[in-house]
Amino acid sequence: MAIWDYANPTRFLRLVQIVLPWLTGLCVLAFAAGLYMSFFVAPDDYQQGDTVRIMYIHVPAAWLSMMCYSIMAVSSLGTLVWKHPLADVSAKCAAPIGAAFTFMALVTGSLWGKPMWGTYWVWDARLTSVLVLLIMYLGLMTLWRTMEDPIKAGKAAAILTLVGALNLPVIKFSVDWWNTLHQPASVIRMDGPTIHPDILWPLLVMAVAFTLLFFVLHLMAMRNEILRRRVRAMRLRAASAAQPGTAAATAQPAE
Amino acid sequence: MDLGPHAGFIIASYGLCLATVIGLIAWVHIDKANQEKALKELAAQGISRARPDGKDATPS
Amino acid sequence: MSSWGVALFNRDLRLSVRIGGSALVGVLFFLAVVTVIPFGVGPDLNLLARIGPAILWIGALLATLLGLDRLFQADREDGTLDLMLMAGRPLELVVLIKCLAHWVATGLPLVVAAPLLGIFLNLDPVAMGAVTLTLLVGTPALTLIGAIGAALTVSLRRGGLLLAVLVIPLAIPVLIFGVSAADAAIHDPVPFLTPFLILTALSLIAAVVGPVAAAMALRFSAD
Numbered sequence: 120m121a122i123w124d125y126a127n128p129t130r131f132l133r134l135v136q137i138v139l140p141w142l143t144g145l146c147v148l149a150f151a152a153g154l155y156m157s158f159f160v161a162p163d164d165y166q167q168g169d170t171v172r173i174m175y176i177h178v179p180a181a182w183l184s185m186m187c188y189s190i191m192a193v194s195s196l197g198t199l200v201w202k203h204p205l206a207d208v209s210a211k212c213a214a215p216i217g218a219a220f221t222f223m224a225l226v227t228g229s230l231w232g233k234p235m236w237g238t239y240w241v242w243d244a245r246l247t248s249v250l251v252l253l254i255m256y257l258g259l260m261t262l263w264r265t266m267e268d269p270i271k272a273g274k275a276a277a278i279l280t281l282v283g284a285l286n287l288p289v290i291k292f293s294v295d296w297w298n299t300l301h302q303p304a305s306v307i308r309m310d311g312p313t314i315h316p317d318i319l320w321p322l323l324v325m326a327v328a329f330t331l332l333f334f335v336l337h338l339m340a341m342r343n344e345i346l347r348r349r350v351r352a353m354r355l356r357a358a359s360a361a362q363p364g365t366a367a368a369t370a371q372p373a374e
Numbered sequence: 375m376d377l378g379p380h381a382g383f384i385i386a387s388y389g390l391c392l393a394t395v396i397g398l399i400a401w402v403h404i405d406k407a408n409q410e411k412a413l414k415e416l417a418a419q420g421i422s423r424a425r426p427d428g429k430d431a432t433p434s
Numbered sequence: 435m436s437s438w439g440v441a442l443f444n445r446d447l448r449l450s451v452r453i454g455g456s457a458l459v460g461v462l463f464f465l466a467v468v469t470v471i472p473f474g475v476g477p478d479l480n481l482l483a484r485i486g487p488a489i490l491w492i493g494a495l496l497a498t499l500l501g502l503d504r505l506f507q508a509d510r511e512d513g514t515l516d517l518m519l520m521a522g523r524p525l526e527l528v529v530l531i532k533c534l535a536h537w538v539a540t541g542l543p544l545v546v547a548a549p550l551l552g553i554f555l556n557l558d559p560v561a562m563g564a565v566t567l568t569l570l571v572g573t574p575a576l577t578l579i580g581a582i583g584a585a586l587t588v589s590l591r592r593g594g595l596l597l598a599v600l601v602i603p604l605a606i607p608v609l610i611f612g613v614s615a616a617d618a619a620i621h622d623p624v625p626f627l628t629p630f631l632i633l634t635a636l637s638l639i640a641a642v643v644g645p646v647a648a649a650m651a652l653r654f655s656a657d
Contacts, residue, residue: 336402
């Protein structure tokens, strides 16, 4: 199986070395094209005017916030079921990036909402679900930080990620329910009834650019994490080899 | 380019996204520099990765 | 379930109501939260009656979260948890029984206290009954979901706050349907039974997912 070939971190690092420049180049190109299209090609919306341009970053960020959680869920399965050695590295590194994209989706959503709805925040079902997602990302990151042993932390976080993945549809459903109870009927929908191709193309290009950006950052963060674990393992070995008196000084992980 | 009456919001959202992305990139690079520095220091102390290549960094 | 289950249930129940256990502190906390709300929102009785079910539910959620960090921690400190892991009994069942005992000691008092606190909040008898019923059905779900958080943070010295942060997002559906059902009984935008049955379903799902995930987490934290 191809994915097992990269269970060896050294081999994985070599792959990253080869893939990363290409991926970065593609990402930059996609962003250049996407930004050009969203500012100069895409037309104004007849209702929203130029504010519709916020959509070209808001929607890809929201899409990535969900994709990132899916990647974490799959990685968690990899940790718990298949015991792939890089799975928890992948899950750990995806969390801060996912949190950042979720944050972007929230910020752009509320900046879009101010001219559209007149307030920065409405307890709209979609915004609220994204906020809950952000809290879950931050909780996972905290869980990782509070546990010293990366393997134990990885397993604990994997369980929580999977429980969260089971729960997210339920949360989404219940927030929708709650929203229909409390929201007056006239809600401005963010998605129009039909999406015109002039809008769709820049959106797709931006989505591709954001996805590439995610993979670039994710691979780089995974490389860092592998190096960090190497440093940790070497420090621990050095500490256990050294005299007990000096061990205390060198055993401090400097993460 | 004219962005209409709500130019501030558009610029702010693009700017904040840019800042977040720059923050992520900076985090990744600073982290990389830190880890490589630590590896170099450990190598200078004569601590090597005693076990065969790639085994020690993996979780079991 | 055989005698060991009953023995475990009795043991946990006794430990949590005797000296050193903190079961009844939860009710006091519940009382304190409900007392503090009118100072925040003002003593307007109509307003309090309107948001009363929500206050009671949020109070119950917070009180449950507060007591959860001791669910496995005390057993871990004195080594009982290791014995339970080695005893060869299905750990999922052990967790379920422990949760049940914990709920009887901490959740049930909240349910019993809810009608009393409802008086402070100017709830009419129907609303009081509805809130109590939804709490009776919903608080087990909070305990069972919370067990996951308790198992994940069992090895941390100060896990209580983290536990709350981890569990609250997962508890949102329970809160939504609990409050919706109670509200539906008072002024009905929807029939009472719809959210109530969903709430029941959430509790049953939590009774499966909670013990399985918590047992998995406990096994990992031990080895």
